[in-house]
Amino acid sequence: MPLTHSLAALFVTALWGLSFVVIKLGVGTTPPLLLAALRFLFAALPAVFFVPRPRTDWRNVVAYGFFLGVAQFGLLFAALAIGMPASLASVVMQAQVFFTILFAALVMGERPGPHQVIGGLVASLGLALIAVPRMTGGSAVPFLMTVLAAASWGVANIVSKRAGRVDMLGFIVWSSLVAPLPLVGLSLWLDGPGRVLAALARIDGGTLAAVMYLAYPTTILAFGVWAYLLSRHPAATVTPFALFVPVAGILGSALILGEAMHPIEAFGGAVIVLGLAVNVFGARLLRRLHPH
Numbered sequence: 001m002p003l004t005h006s007l008a009a010l011f012v013t014a015l016w017g018l019s020f021v022v023i024k025l026g027v028g029t030t031p032p033l034l035l036a037a038l039r040f041l042f043a044a045l046p047a048v049f050f051v052p053r054p055r056t057d058w059r060n061v062v063a064y065g066f067f068l069g070v071a072q073f074g075l076l077f078a079a080l081a082i083g084m085p086a087s088l089a090s091v092v093m094q095a096q097v098f099f100t101i102l103f104a105a106l107v108m109g110e111r112p113g114p115h116q117v118i119g120g121l122v123a124s125l126g127l128a129l130i131a132v133p134r135m136t137g138g139s140a141v142p143f144l145m146t147v148l149a150a151a152s153w154g155v156a157n158i159v160s161k162r163a164g165r166v167d168m169l170g171f172i173v174w175s176s177l178v179a180p181l182p183l184v185g186l187s188l189w190l191d192g193p194g195r196v197l198a199a200l201a202r203i204d205g206g207t208l209a210a211v212m213y214l215a216y217p218t219t220i221l222a223f224g225v226w227a228y229l230l231s232r233h234p235a236a237t238v239t240p241f242a243l244f245v246p247v248a249g250i251l252g253s254a255l256i257l258g259e260a261m262h263p264i265e266a267f268g269g270a271v272i273v274l275g276l277a278v279n280v281f282g283a284r285l286l287r288r289l290h291p292h
Contacts, residue, residue, distance in 0.1 A: 001229075001233050001238075005229055005232070005233065006241075008225055008229065009225075009226075009229055009238060009241035010241060010244060011225070012222045012225050012226050012229075012241070013241050013242060013243075013244040013245045013248060014244070014248045015217050015218050015221070015222045016218060016222060016245045016248070017090055017244065017245045017246065017247065017248020017249040017250075017251075017252060018248055018249070018252045019213070019214060019218040020080070020086040020087070020089050020090040020093075020249045020252070020253065021086050021249070021252040021253055021256050021257060022210050022213050022214060022218075023035070023076070023077055023080050023086070023210075023214065024080050024085075024086040024253070024257060025206070025210060025256075025257075026207060026210035026211070026214070027077055027080050027081035028081075029199075029204075029206070029207055030199050030203070030207050030210075031081075031187050031191045031195060031196060031199055032074075032077035032078045032080065032081040032187075033074055033077065033078065033183045033184075033186050033187035033190065033191070034183070034184065034187040034191070034196055034199055034200075035077055035207075035210070035211070036069070036073045036074055036077045036179070036183050037179065037180040037181075037183035037184045037187065038180075038211045038215075039073070039211055039214040039215050039219070040065075040069045040073075040176040040177075040178075040179035040180050040183070040215075041176075041180040041215075042211055042212065042215035042216070043172070043173065043176040043214075043215040043216070043219040043220060044173060044174070044176035044177045044180070047173040047176075047220060048173055048174060048177060051167075051169060051170045051173045051174070052167065052170050053170060053174055054163070054166040054167055054170040054171040054174060055166060055167075056163040056164060056166045056171070057163070060159055060160075060162060060163040061163075061171065061174050061175045061178070062175075062178050063159045064156055064159045064160060064163070064171065064175040064178075065174075065175035065176065065177065065178025065179050066178055066179070066182070067152050067153075067155045067156040067159060068152070068153065068156040068175065068179075069175065069176060069178060069179025069183070070178070070179050070182045070183055070186075071148075071149070071152035071155070071156075072149045072150075072152040072153045072156060073149070073179070074183055074186065075145045075146070075148050075149035075152060076089065076093065076145075076146060076149040078145060079141075079142040079143075079145035079146045079149065080142075082141065082142050082145075083139065083142045084142035084143065084145070084146050085253065085259050085261070086249060086252075086253040086257060086259060087249055087250045087253035087254065087257075087259045087261055088130065088143075088146075088261065088265055088269070089146050089249070090245060090246045090248075090249025090250060090253070091130075091246040091249070091250070091268075091269040091272055091273070092127065092130065092143070092146045092147060092150060092272070093146065093149065093150050093153065094123075094150070094242075094245065094246055094272060094273070094276055095123060095127060095147065095150040095151075095272065096150040096151075096153035096154050096157065097123075097154075097276060097279060098116075098119070098120040098123050098124070098154075098275070098279070099150055099151045099153070099154025099155075100153075100154040100157040100158065101116050101120060101279075102120070102154070103154050103155060103157075103158045104158060104161065107158055108158070108161065108162075115278055115279060116279055118278055119275045119276065119277075119278035119279030120275065120279070121275075122271060122272075122274055122275035122278055123271070123272045123274075123275030123276065123279075124275075125271055125275075126268045126269065126270070126271030126272035126273075126274070126275060127147070127268065127272065128268075129264055129265075129267060129268030129271060130143070130264070130265050130268035130269065130272075131143060132264065133262065133264055133265070167227075168223060168226075168227040168230075169220070169223055169224045169227055172219060172220075172223045173220070176219070184196070226238070240281070242276075243273060243276055243277060246269065246272075246273060250269070
């Protein structure tokens with residue numbers, strides 16, 4: 001890729017990585033499901049008036065909006081609110097790659113390559129290493145919620161694949177309309193109307209800035225740039241840049257939140273990233289070793 005396109009890919013992954021820090025800050029003052037609802041409300045509006053509706057069955061749009069907006073981000077925001085470190089969440093969420101491969105095999109009959117199987121096993125080992133110290137006390141619930149969020153992202157990816165070739169920006173914008181009402185309903189149920197109304201009444205500049213960051217740079221701009229790059233370069237050239245998402249998440253969490261990962265968590269995170277690298281680069285390595 002040209003240098004400008006490589007820098008654009010790095011910029012996108014930095015936006016996505018730092019979003020974990022912004023979510024962590026946001027859920028400190030706002031109920032997590034309400035914050036997620038505001039994120040998708042602003043991602044959808046006013047963009048739906050300017051971005052064409054994607055040419056696919058409306059059920060795909062609704063399913064994608066539910067699994068990405070309500071399930072994935074509802075679980076992730078809630079997990080961060082009850083104690084999941086942002087740095088660790090940015091790593092664990094990358095397990096979505098392997099959940100996607102697994103669900104594609106089960107639902108669509110796709111056969112994963114040897115490198116994908118090996119990468120998945122390596123990443124599973126990394127998750128297990130992180131899980132060991134977190135399966136006691138109150139740390140287990142936010143960790144398991146984050147794993148379920150990654151699995152929900154995997155389901156959303158399958159919905160996207162079944163939707164076929166669609167304008168991804170339009171798909172994101174229109175599916176964002178699905179999430180706000182269920183998320184607000186869940187927040188009213190779990191947090192209570194009093195807390196929700198109080199949070200809306202005291203929204204300050206910091207909360208509004210968090211919502212704007214999550215809605216526009218990380219959703220509209222990032223997905224738009226990513227779709228642009230994928231339309232002009234092979235997926236195998238663009239997707240490796242996603243390996244920088246947890247790097248940005250860990251650095252941002254350390255610098256802004258002062259988070260420090262325990263040695264076993266850092267090692268487990270490195271193993272997950274190694275699994276991702278095997279998944280991304282393994283096919284190329286196998287072709288070089290066995291060119292025929």
